[in-house]
Amino acid sequence: MDMNSYRRWTIGALRSITVEPVMFLYMLGSFLQYSSLQQLIYYKVCMIQYNDTVVCNNLSFYKTEESFVQKQTSHWLIYINIALAIPTVVSSMFLGRWSDKVGRKMTMIAPAVGSIINGLVLVFSSFFIYAPLAWLLLGTICLGLSGAYATLTFSVFSYLGDVTKKESRTLRYSLLEAMTFLGSFLGLLTCGIVIDQLGFPAVFIYYIVCNICVIMYIVFFISESVKAKELNKSEGTATSQIFENQNLDDEEQSTQIACLELFRLNNVKESLIVVGKKRPFEQRGQLVMLIICLFVFQLVGSGENDTFILYVKKDPLAWSATLISYYSATKNLLVSLVLLTCIPLLHWFNISYKDTILIIIGVVMRMGAYTLLAFSRTTWMVFLVPLLASTSAIPASTSRSMMSKIVGQNEQGSLFSFMASLETLTVSLASVIFNALYPATLMILEGGFVFITMAILLVIPVILICWIHELNTMEASYTKLIEGANLVDEEILENDL
Numbered sequence: 236m237d238m239n240s241y242r243r244w245t246i247g248a249l250r251s252i253t254v255e256p257v258m259f260l261y262m263l264g265s266f267l268q269y270s271s272l273q274q275l276i277y278y279k280v281c282m283i284q285y286n287d288t289v290v291c292n293n294l295s296f297y298k299t300e301e302s303f304v305q306k307q308t309s310h311w312l313i314y315i316n317i318a319l320a321i322p323t324v325v326s327s328m329f330l331g332r333w334s335d336k337v338g339r340k341m342t343m344i345a346p347a348v349g350s351i352i353n354g355l356v357l358v359f360s361s362f363f364i365y366a367p368l369a370w371l372l373l374g375t376i377c378l379g380l381s382g383a384y385a386t387l388t389f390s391v392f393s394y395l396g397d398v399t400k401k402e403s404r405t406l407r408y409s410l411l412e413a414m415t416f417l418g419s420f421l422g423l424l425t426c427g428i429v430i431d432q433l434g435f436p437a438v439f440i441y442y443i444v445c446n447i448c449v450i451m452y453i454v455f456f457i458s459e460s461v462k463a464k465e466l467n468k469s470e471g472t473a474t475s476q477i478f479e480n481q482n483l484d485d486e487e488q489s490t491q492i493a494c495l496e497l498f499r500l501n502n503v504k505e506s507l508i509v510v511g512k513k514r515p516f517e518q519r520g521q522l523v524m525l526i527i528c529l530f531v532f533q534l535v536g537s538g539e540n541d542t543f544i545l546y547v548k549k550d551p552l553a554w555s556a557t558l559i560s561y562y563s564a565t566k567n568l569l570v571s572l573v574l575l576t577c578i579p580l581l582h583w584f585n586i587s588y589k590d591t592i593l594i595i596i597g598v599v600m601r602m603g604a605y606t607l608l609a610f611s612r613t614t615w616m617v618f619l620v621p622l623l624a625s626t627s628a629i630p631a632s633t634s635r636s637m638m639s640k641i642v643g644q645n646e647q648g649s650l651f652s653f654m655a656s657l658e659t660l661t662v663s664l665a666s667v668i669f670n671a672l673y674p675a676t677l678m679i680l681e682g683g684f685v686f687i688t689m690a691i692l693l694v695i696p697v698i699l700i701c702w703i704h705e706l707n708t709m710e711a712s713y714t715k716l717i718e719g720a721n722l723v724d725e726e727i728l729e730n731d732l
Contacts, residue, residue, distance in 0.1 A: 251407075253398060254391040255414050256452055257343060261387050262418030264350060264445030268357070270426045271438045273312065275361055276371070278435075280307045282364050311368055318372045320663055322379030324656045327386045331652020334390060335645050338461045339397070340453055342382065342390040342648070347449040349381025354443035361435035385659050389651030396639040396647040397460035405590055405636040406578050412632035413574035420567040423560060461645075509642060509649040518641045521703050525634050525641075526654065528594075528696035532631050533658045535605075535689040537665035542673045543608075546682050551612050558614070566621040573625045574632065590633045591704035597629035598693050598700070605690040609683030630696070637703075 281291035281304045294301045334342040356374030360366050391411060399407050429438040510526065513519055547554040547562075554562075581588055604623035611617045635651075642650050669685060676684040 253457065254343070254394050255411055257449055257457070258387070258391050258411055258414035259418045260445050260449045260452070261347065261350075261384075262415045263422045264418075264442045264449075265384060266419045266422030267426050267429075267438055267445070268350070268354070268442045270423065271430060271435060271442075272315070272357065272371070273308070274430065275357070275435050276311050276315075276368065277304060277308045279360070279364055279368055280304050280311070283368070311371070315371060315375050316663065316666075318375045319379045319383060320659050322376055323383045323385050324659050326380055326382045327389065327652045327656050327659075330382050330386050331389055331648045331650075331655075334393060334648035334652075335461065338459045339390050339394045339648070340457055340459050342386055343394070343453050343457070344450055345381045346378075346383050346387040346390075347446040347453075349378040349383060350446040351443050352381075353378040354439050354446065357439040357442070358436050361439060385655035386652070388658075389648060389655040392635055392639070392651045393647035394457075394460050396651075397644055401640045403582075404639055405593070405633055406582050408632045408636040408639070409574045409578045409629065412628050412635075413571045416567045416571035416574070416628060420564050420571060423564050423567065427560065509646045510653055514641065517706050521706060522638060522641050524699040524703055525638050526657070528699055529631060529634050529654060530657060530661055531692055531696050532634075533661040534665045534668075535692055536627075537662045538669035538685070538689060539605075541666050542669050542682075542685050545673060546608075546685075547617065549682065551681075552614060552617065554614070562618065562621070565618070566624060569621045569625040570628045574628055577626070577629070589704065589707070590637050591700050591707065593633050594630040594700045595697060595704075597626040597633070598697050600624070601627040601630070602690040602693045605686040605693075609680055609686040609690075611683075612681070 278291060281294060281300070282288070284303065284307075285291065285300060290297050290300055294304060330342050330345070353374035356370055356377075360368075360370050360374075392408065395404070395407050395411060425441075426438060429441055510522065511519070514522070544559060546552070547559060578593070600623050604620050604627065607623060608617065608620045611620065635654075638650060638654075639647060672688065673682060673685045676682070680687065
């Protein structure tokens, strides 16, 4: 490729950027917020209970006080997770179908607004360290009502489903998924530095600024992919009929319809119908199988997050907090680099590939990573795990791409909101399963049995993806057969004429 071709390709790639910065900025803020929130709760519990900065800054030397603080912090984290999960699931189920009807931009902006409100509460709580911890629940509930990560995720993936062609969707979804890991990498890298140098209020102001940037980018640089004015013509909903005989211009009517549409209970029902809708070529079955695959990916991923720190902090590894941070940052960086390079290189060199093959390769390597982790007894062995796990995000992004190709454009939001709600619930389910399994099997492989279990669970998506691969192969053969028969018929007709 000569320089002119490379320059044109680069300019084209830059012009194709749409919602990727939204995902990056939001995930940067989210990882800043959650990591800092855990440490803030830890410090506030200690200060409210003991009112002694010497004790709270050196808690590891006071075993009784440390035990109390850890238990109380764990309880408050559970409360906060519940306060976030329940409203997030409910609101995202309403917002998903709503975005299919009135547009994606508002559902992208909503989580950023909720994050800013939550950030203001966190700044207040960190300035006034003796303020009740219940204030944190208020900010978390506001964040959940805005849809939080679940709504932001389905909005950006739905938007890409609207504006991209099927041929390039796997590439674009992979690049979008990479923004999650780049954001988390930078968030984990800078969070501790900001807290140590400037304190808790500074890191939460940093969080607010990230979300202000999200809103500004969406407002000024994102073009709506679904037009609200088309609602009256295409949907014919009951809410649109309310305004038929009123003298309102199109803009006023669309705005009022959009507001009423948000609170329709049918939005939830329609989201579920999209999943169970009958489709040609066994595509409904393929959609259900892909949903199960994503469920398993999320389940083992959340289980890994819950048990990894416990595994590496005990003997024989005995990692420090700093070493855990280095590992997490390294892993997230490698995952994002693979997403940013592998599939783009396949497109660059015009190498044909099947989505199902990419998923199988990624899952098998992830199984290898969990197996290696289960038998790792030295630090250098654990740091080999990210090399195998570097492809672990490809199966999820590619599965989303395949799902997006199955459903129609007016079903993207419904599908991804359902998936986002399911993933939110899966995080809680994984915490229950693996936090119970880990201590129960602590004597097997020195705690590594939990990772063997995760590797075994990944056999399920391998089997399902192989099944989908066979169905796609049969569909392609059938399509070629029909096209060939039609071509023969046309030739016979031409000869008769």
